[in-house]
Amino acid sequence: MLMGAFSGFSVTYTTGDPWLGVLTAFFVGVAISAVHAFLSVSVGANQVVSGLAVTMFGTGASSLLGRKMIGLTVKGFGKVPVPFLSDIPVAGPVLFDHDPLVYISYGLVLLLLWFIFRTRHGLNLRAVGESPVVVDAMGLSAVRLRYFYTMIGGGMAAVGGAYLSLAYTKMWGEGMSAGRGWIAVALVIFAVWHPARAVLGAYLFGGVGAMQLRIQAAGTSFPTPIMMMMPYLFTILVLLVISVKKGKGILIDAPGALGVPYSREDRT
Amino acid sequence: MVSIGPVPLVSMRGIDKAFVGVKANSDVDLDLERGEVHTLLGENGAGKSTLMNILSGLYTADSGVIVINGEPRVFRSPRDAIRAGIGMVHQHFMLVPTLSVWENVALGLEDQPFLLDKGRVIERVGDIQKRYGIHVDPLAPVWQLSIGEQQRVAIIKTLYRSADILILDEPTSVLTPQEARALFRTIRQITAEGHGVIFISHKLDEVMDISDRITVLRKGKKVATVNVKDVTKESLAEMMVGRRVVFQIGKTLQNPGRVVLEARELVVRGDRGRVRVDRFSLDVRQREILGLAGVSGNGQEELCDALAGIRKTEKGSIRVDGYELVGKSTREFQKRGISYIPADRIGTGLVTGMNLRENIALRKYWRKEFTRFRFFIHWENIAGRTGQLVERYSVVNPGLGFPAKMLSGGNLQKLMLARELSDDPRVVIAVQPTWGLDVSATLFVRETLLEQRDKGAGVLLVSDDLEEILSLSDRIAVIHNGRLMGIVEDPDRVTEEQMGLMMAGTRLKEFSNPVGEGSEGHGKEVSPSL
Numbered sequence: 001m002l003m004g005a006f007s008g009f010s011v012t013y014t015t016g017d018p019w020l021g022v023l024t025a026f027f028v029g030v031a032i033s034a035v036h037a038f039l040s041v042s043v044g045a046n047q048v049v050s051g052l053a054v055t056m057f058g059t060g061a062s063s064l065l066g067r068k069m070i071g072l073t074v075k076g077f078g079k080v081p082v083p084f085l086s087d088i089p090v091a092g093p094v095l096f097d098h099d100p101l102v103y104i105s106y107g108l109v110l111l112l113l114w115f116i117f118r119t120r121h122g123l124n125l126r127a128v129g130e131s132p133v134v135v136d137a138m139g140l141s142a143v144r145l146r147y148f149y150t151m152i153g154g155g156m157a158a159v160g161g162a163y164l165s166l167a168y169t170k171m172w173g174e175g176m177s178a179g180r181g182w183i184a185v186a187l188v189i190f191a192v193w194h195p196a197r198a199v200l201g202a203y204l205f206g207g208v209g210a211m212q213l214r215i216q217a218a219g220t221s222f223p224t225p226i227m228m229m230m231p232y233l234f235t236i237l238v239l240l241v242i243s244v245k246k247g248k249g250i251l252i253d254a255p256g257a258l259g260v261p262y263s264r265e266d267r268t
Numbered sequence: 269m270v271s272i273g274p275v276p277l278v279s280m281r282g283i284d285k286a287f288v289g290v291k292a293n294s295d296v297d298l299d300l301e302r303g304e305v306h307t308l309l310g311e312n313g314a315g316k317s318t319l320m321n322i323l324s325g326l327y328t329a330d331s332g333v334i335v336i337n338g339e340p341r342v343f344r345s346p347r348d349a350i351r352a353g354i355g356m357v358h359q360h361f362m363l364v365p366t367l368s369v370w371e372n373v374a375l376g377l378e379d380q381p382f383l384l385d386k387g388r389v390i391e392r393v394g395d396i397q398k399r400y401g402i403h404v405d406p407l408a409p410v411w412q413l414s415i416g417e418q419q420r421v422a423i424i425k426t427l428y429r430s431a432d433i434l435i436l437d438e439p440t441s442v443l444t445p446q447e448a449r450a451l452f453r454t455i456r457q458i459t460a461e462g463h464g465v466i467f468i469s470h471k472l473d474e475v476m477d478i479s480d481r482i483t484v485l486r487k488g489k490k491v492a493t494v495n496v497k498d499v500t501k502e503s504l505a506e507m508m509v510g511r512r513v514v515f516q517i518g519k520t521l522q523n524p525g526r527v528v529l530e531a532r533e534l535v536v537r538g539d540r541g542r543v544r545v546d547r548f549s550l551d552v553r554q555r556e557i558l559g560l561a562g563v564s565g566n567g568q569e570e571l572c573d574a575l576a577g578i579r580k581t582e583k584g585s586i587r588v589d590g591y592e593l594v595g596k597s598t599r600e601f602q603k604r605g606i607s608y609i610p611a612d613r614i615g616t617g618l619v620t621g622m623n624l625r626e627n628i629a630l631r632k633y634w635r636k637e638f639t640r641f642r643f644f645i646h647w648e649n650i651a652g653r654t655g656q657l658v659e660r661y662s663v664v665n666p667g668l669g670f671p672a673k674m675l676s677g678g679n680l681q682k683l684m685l686a687r688e689l690s691d692d693p694r695v696v697i698a699v700q701p702t703w704g705l706d707v708s709a710t711l712f713v714r715e716t717l718l719e720q721r722d723k724g725a726g727v728l729l730v731s732d733d734l735e736e737i738l739s740l741s742d743r744i745a746v747i748h749n750g751r752l753m754g755i756v757e758d759p760d761r762v763t764e765e766q767m768g769l770m771m772a773g774t775r776l777k778e779f780s781n782p783v784g785e786g787s788e789g790h791g792k793e794v795s796p797s798l
Contacts, residue, residue: 120380127364134362137326138376215657257542 001177002062004029009165009172011065011180018166022101025162026155031152032058037147044261055181055256063174065240070172077101077167083122101159108156114196125149129193132262157181161170179232186235190242208234275338277302277367278323278354278433283332285318292318293329294488300433300464304405305455307467307475309508310485312704313677314561316468317359319485320435323466324356336406336433350376350670355426356435361418363425365411369393372410373425385746389428400454415442415565435466440474441732442564445768452478470508471735485510493597509707519718523555523677524742526727529575529606534584536574536750544570547734552695552726557717559741559759560730563771567750568730569611572697575728576608577601578616588694602631605694609641609684609701611730617684620673624665627656627672628687631760659670662712678709685716696720714740734767746770 004025012021032054039050086096086263116122124145128135132142164180165172183205190205191198212230215222275465277299281591284294293315300306308316321327323334325343332396334341343349349356355456363372370389374380377389389743390406397403402420419439425435425610436455440448455465455478469475475482476496484491484507491507529552536545545759552558562568565726573579575586588604610616618627629650632638638653640646663682666674672683677762681701689696698717702710717740722729731737737744737759744756746767756762770776 113688118375118384119382120374120384121382123367123371123375123384127367128370130364131362134364135360135376137324137346137356137362139325139345139350140376141345253295 001058001161001164001181002156002175003032003058004161005176006062006069006161006172007158008067008162009074010069012166013069013072018074018076021160021166022162027159029155029158029161030151031181032158033151034147036154037150040261041143041146047261059160059175066172066174069221070174073171074166076165076170084153101163101167109195114180116195129257132257136262146262150237160184183231183235186239190238205231205234275335275752276300277337278632279305279335280319280323281333283319283322283334284330285308285315285322285327286330293322295492296332296485296488296490298466298483298490299493300466301480302462302464303459304480305459305465305467305478307469307479307482308485309472309504310480311470311477311706312510313487313706314485314508315488316485317322317437318488320356320466320468321435321489324354324435326356330710334429335528350429350431353429353430353432354435355429355431355433357419357422357426357437357439359437361422363410363418363421366409366666368407368409369421369424370406370605372421373406373428377429384652392428392615393424396424400427400457401450402454416444419443419451427458431463432465433464435468438467438469438470440469444563444771445734445764446475447768458713460766465623465718472504472736475504476501486510499563510678519740520722522555522722522742524556525724527551527553528589529728530585530590531575532585532587534571534574534586535582536570536579537582538567538570543582544750545574548747548750548752549584550728550745550752551754554724554726555721556742557721557727557729557740559737560728560747561734561744561771562730562747563733563735563766564715564732565749566771568747569699571747572608572699572728572730575695576606576610576697578608599634605616605692607688607691607693607696608683609696609698611686611699611703613680618672618680620680621671623657623671624668624683625651625654627683628657631687632691657690658683660690661686661716677711678705681705681709681713689716689720692723693720693725696725696727697730698727700732701729702731702736734764738762738764738767746776748773 007028008025010020010021013026015107036047036050036054039045039053040047050146066101078101079097079099080145082096082103084145086092087098116125124135124140128142128145128149132146135142135145152214160180161177164176169176187198187201187205190201216224216227220227276299278298280296280298281733283293283296283298284291291422294370296315298306298319299309306382308319310316311529314492318327322329322343325346327349328344334343341352345351356565364375370386370393370408371384373393374384374386374389381580393406400423404413404417404420409477410421413421419442423436427626435454439451442453452474454468459465460506466575467475467478472660479496481493481495482504482506485495486508491510494504494507531551532549533606534548535543538544541724546567548567548571550558550560560568560571570579574581577593577600581594584594588601588606593601593604593606614620619630625647627639632653633645633650636642637647638646651668657663658668663675663686665679665683670764672680675683696717701713701717715734717727717729721742729737729740741759744759744762744767746753746756750770753770753774756767756776
C-alpha cells in the first residue's frame with residue numbers, strides 16, 4: 001500500500017495525471033508481489049516470513065524514496081457527485097458523492113463476484129486456494145495460477161494505497177497507510193475470503209474509523225490517542241470473537257491450502 | 269470382453285523412479301488391453317501408486333517409456349495424460365471439498381467457455397449417472413458427501429473426460445461391502461464398453477473377483493504378470509510377500525471380566541467444529557477385544573481421541589474402573605491405565621525428529637524412577653528401559669540415539685507399542701494399528717494386541733479393514749456418522765452383508781436374524797489383509 005501510495009503520488013505530482021498515478025501504483029504492486037510470489041510459490045518459503053519481508057521492504061523503500069515529497073500536495077481526484085443519485089437524501093451523499101476511485105470500487109466488487117463464482121477462471125482460482133494438488137491433477141498449472149492471482153492481489157492493494165495519497169489526503173506522508181494494510185488482512189479473515197462479506201466488513205471497519213473522527217470533531221473529553229486506537233482495537237475484538245466462535249459450530253473455513261507451499265512430488 | 273489386439277491400450281516399459289534415496293519403481297513393465305481389468309497387487313510401499321502417478325502424469329519417470337495405443341508418449345504433466353485418455357481416481361479422490369459436485373467435474377475442463385456452462389455440465393453428468401448406474405446430487409457441496417459418494421464423483425469426473433484408461437487406486441478401502449459390489453458393477457460396465465481399467469489393491473479376495481490379469485509388485489520391482497485363472501489366493505500372497513505366508517494366529521478363548529472402560533453418551537466435535545461423535549456409549553471389558561467397525565471418517569478417530577483424553581469431550585462420561593475422567597488431564601487418563609495407539613503414528617504418536625530414548629521418555633519422564641530430585645530427567649534409567657523395550661518388541665534400529673524417523677513403518681509402530689503397552693495398561697485403544705505395515709509387522713501387531721487381551725487389558729480396536737475386525741474381535745461395535753449402530757456379540761455369526769448394512773447406517777435391531785452370544789474361538793483361521 002505504501003509503495004502504491006508513494007509511486008502513485010510521485011507520478012501524479014510529476015505528470016499531473018492521477019489516472020497515470022493509479023496505473024503506476026498498480027504495476028508497482030504487481031512487481032512487488034511478484035517477488036513475494038517467487039519466494040513463496042517457486043522457492044517454497046514460508047508465506048508469512050516472505051510477506052513480512054516484502055512489507056518491510058515496502059515501508060522502508062517508500063519512506064526513503066519519498067523523503068523529498070513530504071509536504072507536497074497534488075490535485076489528485078476530486079469529488080464527482082453522480083447527477084440525480086447524489087440528491088437522494090442520506091443514501092445520496094453516502095454513496096454517490098465521491099471521487100471516481102470509489103465508484104470503480106463498487107464496480108470491482110460486482111465484477112469480482114461474477115468472475116470468481118461464474119467463470120471457469122474463477123473456479124480455478126477457488127480450487128487452487130483450496131487444493132492445489134487437485135488443480136494440478138486436473139491438468140492446470142497451480143504455480144501459474146498462484147503467481148497470477150498473487151500479483152493481481154498485490155496490484156489491487158497498491159491501488160488501495162494510491163487512493164490514500166491521491167484522493168483521501170492528496171499528499172504524501174511517511175507510513176501514511178498507518179496499518180490499514182494489516183486491518184485489510186483482518187478484514188479478509190472476517191470476510192472468510194468472500195468478496196461480498198469483505199465489502200460489509202470494509203464498511204464496518206471503515207465506519208469505526210470515521211466514527212472516531214466524528215466524535216473527536218464533535219469535541220469530547222475522551223483522550224484523543226485512545227480514540228485513535230479505536231479501529232485497531234475493533235480489529236482485535238473482531239478477530240477475537242471469530243476465533244472464540246470457531247469451535248462453537250460457526251464455521252470459519254479459510255482456504256484449505258492457505259499459506260502452504262505446493263510441490264508436486266513432495267511426498268508426505 | 270478382453271480383446272488382445274495387435275497393440276495394447278497401454279504399455280509401460282522399464283519404468284524407473286527414485287525419490288530421495290528410495291527406489292520406488294525399478295524396471296517395471298505393465299500392459300493393459302482393451303476390455304481388461306488389470307490389477308496391480310503389492311504390499312504397502314511396493315510402488316503401485318508411484319507407477320500409476322507416473323502413468324497419470326503427476327510424477328515423471330526417471331527412465332522408461334509409455335506407449336498408448338501404439339504411440340510413444342511423454343507426459344510432462346497430468347494435462348498430457350488426460351489428453352491421452354487417462355483418468356485416475358486417486359486414493360484421496362482429488363476433489364475440492366468446498367466446491368459442489370458439478371464444479372468439481374467442470375474444474376480444468378478444456379471445452380468450458382469463459383462463463384461456466386452449469387446446465388450442460390449437469391446434463392452430461394446426468395447421462396453418465398444413468399449409463400453407469402452411479403448416483404450423486406450434482407449440486408451438493410463435496411464436503412457434505414459420504415466418502416463413498418465422493419468416490420463416485422471422482423469416477424464421474426474421469427468418465428466425463430471420456431477417459432479410455434481408468435485407474436482406480438485402492439478404491440474399496442473406503443467402501444462398505446455393498447458399495448464395493450456396486451463399484452464392481454460399474455467397472456464391468458466400463459470394460460464392457462472396451463475401455464481398460466487398472467485396479468490397485470492389496471485385498472486378495474476382491475482381486476480374485478474383479479481381475480482379468482494381475483501384475484504383482486514387490487519392493488518396486490515387477491514379480492510377475494499372471495492370468496487370474498492360473499493363480500490362487502495363496503500363490504498370489506506368496507508372490508507378493510516373497511515367501512510362504514502363514515495366516516494362522518493363535519487366538520484362544522477368554523472369559524471377559526468386568527467392565528474397565530465405560531463411555532456414556534459421548535458428544536465430541538471434530539477439528540472444524542462439527543459434531544462427529546453423537547451420544548455414543550460403549551463398554552470395554554477385561555480380557556476382550558472390542559472391535560469398532562465403520563467406514564473411515566465416521567467419527568472413529570474423534571471418539572478415540574476423546575477416550576484417550578487428547579480431545580475435549582463435550583458431553584457424556586468416560587470411566588476407567590469406575591473413575592470419572594471427563595475434564596481430567598491427559599496424564600490422568602494415562603495414569604488410570606489408558607494406552608493410545610493413534611492412527612497417525614507419525615504426527616500424533618511419535619516425534620520422529622527425536623531419538624528412540626526421547627520417544628520412550630515422552631510417556632514416562634515424570635515418573636519417580638526416571639527423574640533425579642523429582643526435576644531432572646534420569647537419562648541413564650530411561651536409556652536402560654528403552655534398551656529393554658527395543659529388545660522385547662524387536663524394534664530394528666540403528667541405535668537408541670538416532671531419530672525415530674530412521675525407522676521403517678513397521679518398526680515405528682513397534683516402538684509405539686513398546687511405549688504404550690509396556691506398563692500393563694488397563695485399556696488399550698488401537699486405531700488402524702496395522703495400516704501400511706508389511707505382513708510380518710502386521711502379524712506382530714495383532715499378536716501383541718491379543719497378548720494384551722490375554723494379560724487382562726480391555727482392547728478397543730478400530731479399523732477400516734473389516735477382515736481385521738472380524739478376525740480379532742470378541743465383540744464388534746459399529747459406528748456410522750458418529751452414532752452406535754449396534755453391538756455384535758458373536759463375530760462368527762454375523763455376515764459381511766449385515767456388517768455392511770450397519771456401516772451404511774442401519775441399526776442392528778432392524779435385523780430379523782438374531783446375533784447370538786458365546787464364541788467358540790479356538791485357533792481361528794485369520795487372514796491378514798494383504
